[in-house]
Each structure stands twice: as C-alpha cells, then as structure tokens.
Amino acid sequence: MLTFTLRRLSLFLFTMLVLTLISFSLSFLFPGDTVINHSGQINATATELAQLNEAYQMDKSIFTQYGAYLTHILNGDLGQSMASQSPISNEVLELLPATIELSLVALLIAMLVGIPLGFIAAINHNKASDNAILSFAMLGYSIPVFWLGLLAILFFSIGLGWLPSAGKISLLFEIEFVTGIQFIDILLSESPYKWQAFSNASSHIILPACVIALAPATIFIRLSRAAMIEVLAASYIRAAKAKGLSFQQIIFRHAIRNALIQIIRHVGLQFANLVTLAMVTEVIFSWPGIGRWLIESISQRDYTAIQSGLLVLSCFIFIVHILTDFIYAALNPLARGNHHGS
Amino acid sequence: MAVLTMNFKSIFSLTLASLVSILTGCNEGNKLSLSERSIIYCSEGSPESFNPQLSTSGTTSDASAKQLYNSLIVYKGKKNTLGPALARSWHVTRDGKKITFYLRKDVNFHQTSYFTPTRLFNADDVLFSFNRVLDKNHAFHHVSGGQYPFFQSVKFTELVEKVEKINDFTVRFILKRNDSSFLANLATDYAIILSEEYGQSLQKKKKPHEIDILPIGTGPFKLKDYRVGSLIRFYRHDEYWQEKAKIEQLVFDISPSKTTRLTKLLAKECDVSSYPIAHKKITERSDLTLESMTSLNVGYFGFNTKKEPFDNKLVRQAISLAINKQALIDTVYQGQAARAKSILPETSWAYDSETPELTYDPVRAKSLLEVAGYAQGFTMDIWAMPVQRAYNPNAVTMAKLIQADLKKIGVEVKIITYEWSTFLRRLSQGEHQSFLLGWTADHPDPDNFFTPMLSCSSSEKGSNRTFWCNKEYDQLLQSALSTTNMTKRKSYYAKAMAIINEEIPLLPIAHSKRFQARGVDVEGKILENFGGISFYDVAKRSINNDVNTLAQPEIADKASN
Numbered sequence: 007m008l009t010f011t012l013r014r015l016s017l018f019l020f021t022m023l024v025l026t027l028i029s030f031s032l033s034f035l036f037p038g039d040t041v042i043n044h045s046g047q048i049n050a051t052a053t054e055l056a057q058l059n060e061a062y063q064m065d066k067s068i069f070t071q072y073g074a075y076l077t078h079i080l081n082g083d084l085g086q087s088m089a090s091q092s093p094i095s096n097e098v099l100e101l102l103p104a105t106i107e108l109s110l111v112a113l114l115i116a117m118l119v120g121i122p123l124g125f126i127a128a129i130n131h132n133k134a135s136d137n138a139i140l141s142f143a144m145l146g147y148s149i150p151v152f153w154l155g156l157l158a159i160l161f162f163s164i165g166l167g168w169l170p171s172a173g174k175i176s177l178l179f180e181i182e183f184v185t186g187i188q189f190i191d192i193l194l195s196e197s198p199y200k201w202q203a204f205s206n207a208s209s210h211i212i213l214p215a216c217v218i219a220l221a222p223a224t225i226f227i228r229l230s231r232a233a234m235i236e237v238l239a240a241s242y243i244r245a246a247k248a249k250g251l252s253f254q255q256i257i258f259r260h261a262i263r264n265a266l267i268q269i270i271r272h273v274g275l276q277f278a279n280l281v282t283l284a285m286v287t288e289v290i291f292s293w294p295g296i297g298r299w300l301i302e303s304i305s306q307r308d309y310t311a312i313q314s315g316l317l318v319l320s321c322f323i324f325i326v327h328i329l330t331d332f333i334y335a336a337l338n339p340l341a342r343g344n345h346h347g348s
Numbered sequence: 349m350a351v352l353t354m355n356f357k358s359i360f361s362l363t364l365a366s367l368v369s370i371l372t373g374c375n376e377g378n379k380l381s382l383s384e385r386s387i388i389y390c391s392e393g394s395p396e397s398f399n400p401q402l403s404t405s406g407t408t409s410d411a412s413a414k415q416l417y418n419s420l421i422v423y424k425g426k427k428n429t430l431g432p433a434l435a436r437s438w439h440v441t442r443d444g445k446k447i448t449f450y451l452r453k454d455v456n457f458h459q460t461s462y463f464t465p466t467r468l469f470n471a472d473d474v475l476f477s478f479n480r481v482l483d484k485n486h487a488f489h490h491v492s493g494g495q496y497p498f499f500q501s502v503k504f505t506e507l508v509e510k511v512e513k514i515n516d517f518t519v520r521f522i523l524k525r526n527d528s529s530f531l532a533n534l535a536t537d538y539a540i541i542l543s544e545e546y547g548q549s550l551q552k553k554k555k556p557h558e559i560d561i562l563p564i565g566t567g568p569f570k571l572k573d574y575r576v577g578s579l580i581r582f583y584r585h586d587e588y589w590q591e592k593a594k595i596e597q598l599v600f601d602i603s604p605s606k607t608t609r610l611t612k613l614l615a616k617e618c619d620v621s622s623y624p625i626a627h628k629k630i631t632e633r634s635d636l637t638l639e640s641m642t643s644l645n646v647g648y649f650g651f652n653t654k655k656e657p658f659d660n661k662l663v664r665q666a667i668s669l670a671i672n673k674q675a676l677i678d679t680v681y682q683g684q685a686a687r688a689k690s691i692l693p694e695t696s697w698a699y700d701s702e703t704p705e706l707t708y709d710p711v712r713a714k715s716l717l718e719v720a721g722y723a724q725g726f727t728m729d730i731w732a733m734p735v736q737r738a739y740n741p742n743a744v745t746m747a748k749l750i751q752a753d754l755k756k757i758g759v760e761v762k763i764i765t766y767e768w769s770t771f772l773r774r775l776s777q778g779e780h781q782s783f784l785l786g787w788t789a790d791h792p793d794p795d796n797f798f799t800p801m802l803s804c805s806s807s808e809k810g811s812n813r814t815f816w817c818n819k820e821y822d823q824l825l826q827s828a829l830s831t832t833n834m835t836k837r838k839s840y841y842a843k844a845m846a847i848i849n850e851e852i853p854l855l856p857i858a859h860s861k862r863f864q865a866r867g868v869d870v871e872g873k874i875l876e877n878f879g880g881i882s883f884y885d886v887a888k889r890s891i892n893n894d895v896n897t898l899a900q901p902e903i904a905d906k907a908s909n
Contacts, residue, residue: 163615171615172608177579177599178386180572199382292608294578 010335014328021324029317030075036309040064044075046085046094046310084314089306094314098296102322103186104174105288105295109280111211112218113273116280119219120226121269125262127227128234140231143224151283155217155290162213169213172292176210179203214291218283222276226269233268237261267338274330278323384888386597387870390609390618394576394602397492398563400538401481404497404790406880410622411580411600413537414882416458417565420449420474421535428697428792428877430531434469434541434566444526444832449474451517456587457543458570462562465545469566471513476544478511478521488547491556498538498790501800502529528832532793537880541566568593568884577602594872594887613865619888620874622881624865627684635868640684640861641875644789646691646797647739649730649750650854651782653816657726658781664852666716667782669709670757671750677858680746684863688856690845691787691797697834698794700842704849714757725758731775731783732765738860739786746784746857775813783813792877794841798825802853816853 033043041058042048050058059065063074078085084094127139163171174188175181179199184191192203237243238261246256285297292298296319303311395408398416403409421438424431432438435449455469480488481496482505499505507530509522523530533539546564550556563571566589569582580600584593601618603609606625613621613636614629624630630638649671651658658664677685689705692698717723730750732743740746744765751761766774775783789796800806803825804817821844828840848854864875872885 159611159615164611167614167616169615170617171611172617176383176617177388177581177601178382178597180581202382 007335011332014331018324018328022321025317025320025324026076026079027072029313030072032313032316033075033309036313038309043309043313044078044085046088046091046308048088049091079317084318085310087303087311088308089303089311094311097299097311098315098318100183100186101294101296101299102318104188104293105281105284105297106322107187107189108211108214108218108288108293108295109277109284111215112284113222113277113280115215115219116222116226116276117273120223121230121266123223124227124230124232125234125257125265128231128238128265129257131235131238136231139227143227146220146224149220151217151221152286152290154220155214155287158213158217159290170210171213174210174294175203175207179206214284214287214293217291218280218287221283222280225272225276225279229269229272230265233265234261236268237265240264267334270330270337271334274327274334277326277330281319281323382597384890385595386599387595387620387883387886387888388599388601388618389883390603390612390621391580391600392606392609392622393604395580397560398571398574399492399542399560400540401477401496401499402492402560404501404538409537410881412563413540414567414876414880414884415569415582415598416563416567416571417540417542418455418567419535419537419539419541420451421531423535423792423877430535434474438531440531440832444528444830445523447521447523447530448514449519449521451519452589453517455566455589456585457546457566458564458585459587460562460564460570460572462558463543463546463549463564465543465564467545469541469543470516471519472516472544473541474519475511475513476547477540477542478508480542481505482508482511487551488556488559492560498536501790502533502796504533526830528829528837529791529793529795532791532796536791538790569598593884595883598883613867616867619870620864620866620886622864624863627682627863630865636865637868638863638865639875640863641877642686642693642695642859643738643862644693644696644792644796645739645786645859646688646693646856647685647737647784647786647858647860648688648691648854648856649782649784650814651852652778652780653814653853654778655781657720657722657728660720661851662716662720663722665706666713666720666722666757667754667759668706668852668855669713669716670759671753671855672708673857674708675753676746676749679749680740680742681858681860685858685860688858691801691848691854691856692794692841692845693859696792696794696797698838698841700838700845703842703845706849706852706855710753710756717757717759725760727760727762728754728781729762729764731771731780732763733768733783733785734765734771735768737786737788738862739788739858740784741860743784778813778815780813785813787811794837795825795829798828798841798844802848814853816851818847818851821847 033040036043041055041062041064042050044062045058047054047058061074062078063070066074082095084098086093087097090097123139123143127136130136159171162169170176179202180197181188181191181195181203184194188207189204192200192207195203197203243256243260246260251259281297284293284295285301287293288295288298289301296315300312300315300319302308303315391407391410393407395411396403396405397408398412400409400413400417418434420433420435421430422433423429434452434455436452437450439448439450440446451469451471451474453468457463457465457469459465476488479486481499483489496504507523507525507527509524512520512522514520521530542559543564547556547559550558561574566585568585568588568590570585571580572583573579573581579602582598582600584596584598586592601612603612603618606623609618609621609623610625610629612618613624614633624638627638630636649668651664651667653659653664673687677683677687686694690699690703694701717725730747732747733740734743736742744763747761747763751763754761764780765771774780775785787797787801800811802812802814802816802818802821804819804822806812807815807817824840824844824847828837828844831837862875864881866874869889871887871889874881874883874886876882
C-alpha cells in the first residue's frame with residue numbers, strides 16, 4: 007500500500023507541475039501585459055506595477071519567474087479577478103462548494119438509477135427489457151445537455167410549474183455561508199424557517215442534478231451491465247449455482263459485490279465528465295457555481311480568472327481521481343500490486 | 349435472503365417517505381410561510397448606488413427612492429396634486445420666493461446593523477440633504493462624484509438662494525426667482541431626505557462614501573443586504589411614520605436577461621417582474637396579470653432646423669404630413685403606446701385637448717413640397733438611435749418605415765446609426781439632418797417637457813438637438829413659470845403647443861407605456877404615476893384560506909420580534 011501511495015503522490019506532483027506550467031504560460035499567450043495577467047490588477051499604478059514586477063520577478067530569467075509564480079500559488083494567491091477586482095481564491099472558495107454539491111447529488115442520482123438498471127439489463131441479458139434499457143441508455147447519452155436543460159425548464163418549470171428553474175434556493179431565505187455546501191449550511195443555520203429552506207433547496211437542486219445525471223447514468227448502465235455479465239459468466243458463480251444457491255442469493259451475495267468493484271474505478275473518471283456537464287448546466291439553471299463563473303470569465307475576457315480557475319478545477323478533478331483510486335485499491339487488493347499505474 | 353430484500357425495500361420506502369415529507373414542508377405549525385410575507389421582484393439591473401440624488405437611472409431610483417426614502421412632499425391621487433409627506437404642510441409667500449415647510453415630529457430613521465439613530469427626523473436632515481446638492485463646500489458634496497444630474501438639469505442651484513432652518517421642525521427655501529415647477533421638483537424621486545446624524549457618524553469614521561452604499565432613510569423598507577448583480581434584500585421598517593408596509597421582506601432578484609425574467613415569472617420564482625416580454629403569453633395565463641402605465645415620455649422625429657432643407661418650415665410640415673404615425677405605433681411599439689398629438693402626453697394636466705393634430709396626408713405633403721421648391725424631391729439622412737428605450741423600442745425599424753413613407757413623396761432617405769455615445773456626441777455637434785430620439789420627464793410638471801426639449805437655452809447647451817430657437821415660445825414658457833395660477837399656465841402652454849404644431853421643429857410620435865407583470869396573488873399598487881415603483885402598499889393574498897389573512901399582521905409581528 008505504501009508504494010501505491012507514493013506512486014500516486016509522485017504522479018500528483020508531476021501532473022500539478024505540468025498544469026502550473028501550462029497556466030503560467032497562458033499569461034504569456036493571453037493578450038496584454040504578462041504581470042497583469044498573472045495578478046489581475048488592471049488598474050495598478052506605476053508603483054504598484056513595479057512592486058508586482060518585483061514580486062513576480064519579471065526581470066529575471068523565465069525559470070525564476072516560474073518559481074515566483076509557483077510561490078504565489080502555493081501561498082494561496084491566485085491573483086485577483088480582472089472583472090470584480092476581488093481575490094480569486096475567495097471567489098473560488100465560495101463557488102466551488104456549490105459545484106461540488108451539485109455534482110455529488112448528480113453523481114448519486116446517476117449511480118442510484120444507472121447501476122441497478124444496468125444490473126437488471128445484465129440479468130435479463132438479450133431479453134426485451136435488456137434491449138429497452140440499452141436503447142434508453144443510447145438515447146440518454148446522445149441528448150446534448152444544454153438542450154435537455156432547456157426542455158426540462160420548459161416542461162417542469164414553465165409548463166407544469168412544479169420545480170423552480172434558477173438558483174440554489176429562493177432568495178427569500180438567508181442562509182449564512184459556512185461550508186458552502188448549501189444543505190449543510192441550512193442544517194447549521196438557526197433560521198426559524200430551516201425546514202422551509204431545506205425543502206426549497208431540495209426542489210431547486212432536482213432539475214439541474216437530474217439533467218447532469220442523465221449522461222453519466224447511461225454510462226453507468228452500460229458499465230454495470232458489462233461488469234455484471236462478466237461476473238455472471240465467472241466460474242465462482244457457476245460454482246455457487248452448482249452448490250444450489252438460489253438466484254437471489256447468487257445475485258445479492260456474490261454478483262453485485264464483485265460487479266460493483268469494477269464500477270467504482272469508473273466513478274472517478276465519470277466525475278470529470280460530470281463537472282464538465284455541470285459547467286454548462288450551471289449556466290442554464292443560473293446555478294452560482296464555478297462553471298458559470300468560469301464561463302462568465304471567458305466572456306468577460308477575465309484572463310486571470312480563466313487561468314486560475316482552470317488550474318483549481320483541474321487540480322480538484324485530479325484529486326477526485328486519486329481518491330477514487332485509493333478507494334478502489336482499498337476494496338480490491340489486486341489493484342495495489344499493479345506496477346504500471348492506471 | 350427474503351429478509352434482506354424486505355429490508356432493502358423498507359429502507360427505500362422510508363427514505364422516500366421522509367423525502368416527500370421534507371418536500372411538502374414540515375411547517376404545519378407555521379401557518380403563514382415566509383413566501384406569503386415576502387415579495388420577490390425580478391428587476392432589470394443593478395443600481396449604481398442607493399441614493400437617487402446621484403443618478404437619473406430608473407434602476408437606481410426604483411431600488412431606492414420609494415423604498416428607502418421619503419421626500420418632503422408627494423404627488424397624490426389621480427389628479428397628481430401635491431400632498432404632504434415628511435412636511436405636514438407648507439406655505440408659499442405671495443411673490444413665490446419663500447417656501448416654508450412645517451415638518452412632521454414623529455419620523456424615525458432606519459435602525460440597521462450599521463447605524464442606530466438616536467434622534468427623530470428634524471430640520472437638520474432637510475438642510476443636510478439639500479445642502480449636499482446645493483453647496484459646493486458641503487462635506488458631502490463631492491462624495492460619490494459630486495454629480496447631481498436631476499438637480500443640474502432643472503438648474504436647482506441657480507434657482508435656490510439658500511435653505512434656512514427656522515426652528516427644529518420648520519425650514520424655509522429662499523428662491524432667487526419665482527418658479528412654479530419648484531414644488532414639483534421637490535416631490536420627485538430625486539429630492540429625498542438623508543439622515544444628518546448618519547452623515548456625521550460616517551464622517552467621524554472617515555467613511556463618508558458609505559452614505560450612498562449603506563443607506564439610511566425614513567422609508568417603508570430598510571436595506572439588509574446587497575450583492576451586485578445578484579440581489580437586494582430589504583426588511584420592513586417597523587417604526588415607519590405611517591402604517592407599516594404589509595410585507596416583511598422585499599427582495600429584488602436582479603435578472604438583466606429578459607427571457608430569464610419571463611422564465612422566473614412563469615415558474616413563480618418571482619412575484620413581480622419588471623419590463624416583461626411576451627405580453628400575450630402573460631395575459632393568456634390565468635395566474636398572471638399584466639399592468640401598464642403611460643409614462644411621461646415622448647418618442648419623436650426631430651429636424652435639424654439649422655441645416656438645409658429643414659430650415660424651411662414648409663419642408664418640415666411636408667415631411668411630417670407624409671409619415672403614417674399609426675403604422676409606426678402598430679409596428680414598432682406593437683400597439684402598446686399612445687399616439688402623440690403633441691410633445692406633452694394627454695395625461696398631463698396642462699394638455700389642451702383642443703390642440704390640433706397633424707394627420708397623415710401624403711397628397712398635401714407633396715403639394716407643400718412643390719410650394720417649398722422641392723417638386724423633384726431630395727435626399728436626406730435619418731439618424732436612428734442604436735439603443736432600446738421605452739420611448740422608442742426600435743429606432744432603426746422606425747427609420748425604415750419612415751423611409752418607405754417618404755419614398756412615396758419622392759424623398760430618398762439614408763439611415764445612419766452610430767454607437768450610442770458617438771451618436772449623442774455627433775448629434776450635439778449638429779452633423780445630422782433629422783433624427784429619431786425621445787425624452788422622458790422626471791416629474792409631471794409640463795415645463796419638464798417644454799424647456800429641455802425645445803427652448804433656446806437648451807439648444808445652445810442642452811438637449812435640444814433641433815437647434816430650433818423661437819423667442820415667442822421661450823417667452824411663453826417664462827410667463828408660464830412665473831405664475832402659479834393653473835388656468836393661466838395651461839393657456840400659456842396651449843399657445844406654446846400651437847407654435848410647435850405650426851413650426852414643427854420635431855414630430856412627436858408616441859408616448860409609450862411602462863409594463864409590469866405580477867402573479868394574481870400580489871395585491872396593491874406598485875407602478876407609481878411617474879415612472880417609479882413602490883412596494884409600500886403591496887400585500888400577498890393567501891390563496892389557500894382567506895381566514896388567515898385577517899390574522900396575518902399579528903402573526904407577522906410575532907415572527908419579526
């Protein structure tokens with residue numbers, strides 16, 4: 007396990023090095039002054055500019071400059087947003103939890119719907135229900151997320167009036183910012199309207215989370231179907247059958263557990279996909295998350311925000327990958343011996 | 349193993365049941381939910397500050413004037429007569445130069461997290477508020493830029509000699525000359541009263557600019573929270589000097605995109621929406637209503653009277669006769685505007701119903717052109733403004749329609765448009781031949797139309813882009829301002845309108861309406877007669893059980909404690 011951990015850590019370090027290198031070079035590639043792109047201080051006076059040049063060591067060689075840039079990032083200084091002139095680290099800390107919350111709920115929905123459906127399809131392999139589930143998965147995977155989002159708003163918000171179309175929660179509720187994960191903040195708050203707020207927040211998250219969940223759910227269907235078919239064909243299942251275990255016993259005791267291990271590895275991969283979908287969905291549903299912020303930064307040509315936002319987001323996704331790798335390794339001892347990484 | 353599956357099932361149904369109960373609300377004990385005591389208003393933009401003195405933008409005064417502040421006097425009733433507000437009563441001397449206000453003695457300022465008042469409203473606050481605008485040496489004059497556009501446009505500093513404090517609850521304005529629009533100016537959304545005590549405390553803290561960002565006023569609501577581009581949250585001012593507002597919380601949901609506003613309205617995420625689109629869709633729904641208010645504005649087609657051929661009155665008349673106004677209104681305003689017969693809207697008290705209107709008559713237009721010596725027609729340009737305004741939602745389309753109309757009498761039209769600020773700059777330099785523009789009045793006094801749009805002084809430096817200057821017309825406006833006799837004023841303005849109709853420096857086209865949509869459960873008047881909005885009278889009807897409405901104030905009181 008120790009070598010496994012060390013290998014992951016070194017992979018993390020090198021990937022981060024490459025990522026920071028890319029984000030560092032973006033400052034040179036974007037139009038405008040490099041040091042202003044680094045820091046985001048568009049209204050800097052001459053003395054402030056001199057200080058910035060000093061801080062980012064712009065007069066030294068490019069390697070020293072990169073070192074200075076790294077030091078700034080490691081100190082948590084991501085520069086300030088050109089558009090709002092507030093520190094990017096603050097904005098990210100405020101917005102990232104909202105995206106994580108939305109993605110987690112979507113992931114949960116995708117798993118709760120996708121995996122059982124995939125198992126059902128595998129158990130009924132080559133029967134009508136299998137085909138129905140597979141065609142649903144194909145259909146769901148092909149629908150573009152922004153179109154689905156608009157349809158969902160049109161149908162559920164405007165047509166039926168069941169669910170709200172924008173935001174995290176009705177603006178009437180004042181929830182103090184503690185963790186940024188809204189449901190936790192609501193439970194921590196001392197508002198007399200706690201439960202009203204909770205139900206309101208739940209109704210706000212349903213539509214965007216379901217829209218995001220659709221594509222990953224279809225992937226989970228196919229993954230779990232394939233994993234289950236493979237497991238059901240394995241010799242220990244045949245042995246179990248031969249021992250006279252009932253069908254339910256085979257499925258619940260042996261098949262599901264072993265099929266799930268295969269799927270968990272892909273959860274991490276799907277999370278990256280999910281965050282990408284969440285970025286588009288956040289724009290449609292006015293969800294105050296990092297994706298909407300990043301897309302707005304692009305349209306406002308807020309280079310510092312784009313550069314630092316991308317760095318933070320990719321770093322976050324990478325951490326998620328490593329975490330799922332650890333979970334997988336903990337569940338499946340065979341994986342720890344894998345000498346070639348993943 | 350059957351036991352295990354049972355367990356799965358029961359756990360599943362249990363979670364489902366608890367989820368449903370959360371979604372349907374566990375608030376049985378709390379009869380009036382938060383949403384029934386609050387209003388969410390989908391507004392069109394972020395205000396620049398919370399002080400209407402500093403801006404003429406509708407967004408800023410909507411979010412501040414009637415919500416956070418009061419003025420000394422207000423317009424009341426259908427006839428728009430002046431009534432008391434923070435001033436109990438007032439007295440004007442016979443020469444019209446001294447106006448004394450007797451102030452209320454029971455007015456509380458807001459108590460908020462950033463300021464706690466120790467005294468009631470008095471004469472010092474009035475002096476503070478007006479001296480900030482008038483006195484260049486006032487400690488707060490230059491805070492937040494030192495620009496007071498409304499007061500500058502009505503030449504307030506040139507009119508007011510000084511403001512005196514007679515005693516704690518009496519103030520006197522001394523004017524340099526008699527001006528009958530003075531009281532009207534004091535009743536606008538811009539002439540609000542700030543707290544002098546708050547100003548002092550900010551000065552001590554060396555944070556004077558906060559006076560316009562964290563406002564303290566006497567109005568029915570107080571500011572709780574403002575996040576630029578996202579929301580403004582107001583709480584009710586419980587010590588309001590009149591009966592307190594019926595709702596406890598007012599939230600402005602800032603949604604600049606008009607489709608987002610429509611979606612939120614349809615999805616019931618906001619109770620009231622500003623400037624809605626898709627009027628037909630809204631009127632079709634039984635749970636929404638659409639209201640409109642004819643604004644005090646006019647969209648017009650102006651001529652540069654200093655340039656050929658429009659220095660000739662006959663040409664101006666001919667062109668005006670050749671334009672089919674009704675078609676413009678049907679197409680450009682989608683019928684949602686009143687046809688303008690004069691520059692003054694018909695809702696104004698000074699409007700003379702006998703003013704003749706130029707009718708659409710291309711035959712007469714053609715003959716007039718012949719008389720003027722342009723039998724072969726000519727080529728002209730029309731400058732169409734590039735932005736949308738209530739008084740002209742689409743100037744380029746309008747210009748195209750006019751182009752088609754004028755072709756019939758042999759006049760070729762080139763349409764010119766620039767980016768907005770360039771457009772205005774070039775217009776002020778007089779590079780144009782004719783132009784499409786408009787005017788929105790700041791208060792209902794008719795002078796606010798006549799003087800800024802067409803007087804000689806505003807043609808030199810101001811908003812008169814026709815460069816038309818008529819001594820007789822100016823004389824009539826002066827006489828109208830120096831009397832307070834309404835009938836006399838009305839007759840002066842009628843004569844002025846007749847001169848405009850004869851000379852046609854511009855052709856008034858339409859007075860547009862301001863629209864607003866709301867859910868049917870929202871009761872009370874929101875759109876004020878003069879542009880602004882006020883949520884003071886608004887209440888939400890509980891749809892479920894009407895018995896609760898009676899008990900509402902009491903419950904609301906308890907909850908706010």
